[in-house]
Amino acid sequence: VAKAAKDKGVKVDIDEVLEVDKDVGVLNTVKQKLQEERNKAAKEKDIEKGKKIKQELLDLEKELEPLSEKLTELLMQIPNLPLPQVPFGKNERDNVEVKKWGKPTEFNFQPKDHLELGKNLGILDFEAGAKVSGSQFYFLYGAGALLEIALVQYAMDLLYKEGFTPVITPDLAKSKFYLGTGYMPKGNEAQTYEIEGEDLGLIATAEVTLAGKHSDEIIPEQELPLKYIGYSHCFRKEAGAYGKYSKGLYRVHQFTKAEMFIYCKPEDSQKMHEYILEMEEKIYQDLELPYRVVEMCTGDLGAMAARKFDIEAWMPSRNEYGEVTSASNCTDFQARNLNIKYRTKNGKNEFIHMLNGTAIATSRTPLAILENFQKSDGSVEMPKALHKYLNFTKITPKK
Numbered sequence: 412v413a414k415a416a417k418d419k420g421v422k423v424d425i426d427e428v429l430e431v432d433k434d435v436g437v438l439n440t441v442k443q444k445l446q447e448e449r450n451k452a453a454k455e456k457d458i459e460k461g462k463k464i465k466q467e468l469l470d471l472e473k474e475l476e477p478l479s480e481k482l483t484e485l486l487m488q489i490p491n492l493p494l495p496q497v498p499f500g501k502n503e504r505d506n507v508e509v510k511k512w513g514k515p516t517e518f519n520f521q522p523k524d525h526l527e528l529g530k531n532l533g534i535l536d537f538e539a540g541a542k543v544s545g546s547q548f549y550f551l552y553g554a555g556a557l558l559e560i561a562l563v564q565y566a567m568d569l570l571y572k573e574g575f576t577p578v579i580t581p582d583l584a585k586s587k588f589y590l591g592t593g594y595m596p597k598g599n600e601a602q603t604y605e606i607e608g609e610d611l612g613l614i615a616t617a618e619v620t621l622a623g624k625h626s627d628e629i630i631p632e633q634e635l636p637l638k639y640i641g642y643s644h645c646f647r648k649e650a651g652a653y654g655k656y657s658k659g660l661y662r663v664h665q666f667t668k669a670e671m672f673i674y675c676k677p678e679d680s681q682k683m684h685e686y687i688l689e690m691e692e693k694i695y696q697d698l699e700l701p702y703r704v705v706e707m708c709t710g711d712l713g714a715m716a717a718r719k720f721d722i723e724a725w726m727p728s729r730n731e732y733g734e735v736t737s738a739s740n741c742t743d744f745q746a747r748n749l750n751i752k753y754r755t756k757n758g759k760n761e762f763i764h765m766l767n768g769t770a771i772a773t774s775r776t777p778l779a780i781l782e783n784f785q786k787s788d789g790s791v792e793m794p795k796a797l798h799k800y801l802n803f804t805k806i807t808p809k810k
Contacts, residue, residue, distance in 0.1 A: 415492040418499060418709040428485045435482050438475045442468065487590060490714040491744035497718050500708025506721075507708065512692065513701030515725045520787040524728035525778045526659045529555065531789050533809035537659070547649065547664045554806045558780070558793070559667060559773040561800035566669040566694060566770040567640060573690065575640040575671065580620035582644045583611045588623035591748035593715035593741075602647045617641030618767040621672040626749040630763065632756055636675040636683060640770060643668060659778065661726075661733060666774035673766045676753065677743065680764035684740040687768035688720050691736045694770060697796040700779050701725040703732050717742040724779040735775045738768035 416423040445468050452460040498507045529535025534555025540548035551559060567577050589603050589612050604613040614620055621641045630637065645668050660666075671690060675683045688704070695702045707719040716739040723732035743762035746752070752760045784792045789808040798804055 412489060412492065416490055418493060419490045419712055420501065420710045421488070421490050423489050428489070431478060431482045431485060435475065435478050438471060438478065442471055442475065445471065491717050491741060493709045493712055494718045494740070497712065498706060498708045501710040503711045505708040506711055507706045509704040509706050509720070511703045512696060515701055516727055516783045518727070522727050522782065522785055524659070525781040528781045528785055528789070528791060531808045532791065532806050534806065547662065549660070549663065554803060555777070557801060558777055561797045562771045562773055562776055563642060563667065563669050564800045565797055567642070569694065570640040570671065570690065570770060575638040578621065578639050578641045580617045580641050580643045582614055582646070584614050584619045584623055585610050586612060588626065588749070589614065589619050592619050592622045592745050593713070604646050604648060613646035614643060615647050616645050616668060617643040617670040618672060621670070622745050622749060622765060625674065625751050628751060629760055630674065630753045632676065632753050635753060636673050636679065639672045641670045641672055643670070660774040661778060663774050666772060668772045669770040671768040671770050674763050675766070677761070677764045680740050680742060680766060683766050684718065684738060687738045687766060690770070691722050691738055691768055695722055695724060695735070698776070698780065698794045700783055702735070715739065715741045715744050717744065725783065726779060727782045733775065735772065735779060736769035739766065741765050741767070
């Protein structure tokens with residue numbers, strides 16, 4: 412565990428975890444013994460002894476509660492273990508390109524970035540977003556709003572035919588679920604906006620709610636795999652500096668996403684991971700967007716993933732590829748945090764494996780469409796796969 416955490420670039424004091432766990436175990440044993448004595452006193456109707464034990468239990472709880480909280484906090488810092496086939500590396504520079512599809516778009520004119528295109532087309536407004544909500548928020552108008560809805564409808568239709576159940580989830584979740592899935596509200600990778608005075612946070616992805624849906628449940632093996640395509644708004648703090656390529660739609664505080672989520676048997680999770688990636692590739696091939704597939708190295712996996720692939724679409728304004736999807740195999744990491752098991756055919760209860768992958772994120776996908784499908788007159792054609800969901804095939808500049 413210590414080596415796996417180190418490979419992920421996470422500092423974990425295993426000795427401290429073991430020490431606190433031992434202390435909690437000792438106190439729980441004492442607590443159990445006192446509870447047995449209290450029950451015995453109740454049967455014997457020994458009121459004085461019962462009162463004494465009750466007070467001892469209250470005192471013990473005062474000691475046990477902060478220790479238990481500390482243990483939970485320490486355990487939350489231990490990341491999922493990378494699978495053996497994951498390439499070793501320290502950061503994104505060590506990620507491995509797996510394949511490419513399509514050729515980077517070339518133009519016989521000077522292409523514009525999505526911000527200039529969006530403004531000229533009258534569909535994208537970051538100024539109004541900043542006025543109303545602050546930086547990194549935006550308004551979509553007209554064809555821009557319809558494009559977002561069309562992208563979600565396209566993804567939902569495709570995945571419904573693949574046996575995924577469409578789900579619209581809440582945009583808020585209890586802390587148990589965003590912490591249990593690995594989304595921490597504090598620290599370097601903090602994403603979650605917490606609601607002051609309530610045990611609620613705005614979700615960073617429907618992964619949180621789709622994972623929470625089956626918490627504390629035992630799913631019969633014959634019902635597996637469970638495949639969901641979840642629709643939600645996503646909210647991310649995106650704290651820190653991300654450089655010149657983070658402007659505009661690439662890094663925002665709120666966007667809409669259609670998210671694939673699968674529960675399966677442990678022996679099927681590798682196959683399901685490949686299947687999610689296959690669906691993501693089909694989507695971006697249908698949208699005619701050049702892309703590459705990248706496998707994350709150990710140091711760029713994040714806390715919950717045991718293995719992860721990203722699809723990066725070609726983004727002309729950057730003259731390079733940019734991430735548009737992730738496909739993660741979280742093995743039983745989230746299942747252990749949220750107590751989700753499946754019952755085998757022989758009656759045993761085992762922790763289930765959970766996987767997730769982006770179908771469409773309606774911030775970066777429109778970015779890639781605007782920049783790759785632009786024409787010299789400033790118009791932007793729509794990918795053929797979206798024509799049946801739109802009442803137009805091209806967005807033209809406003810006059």
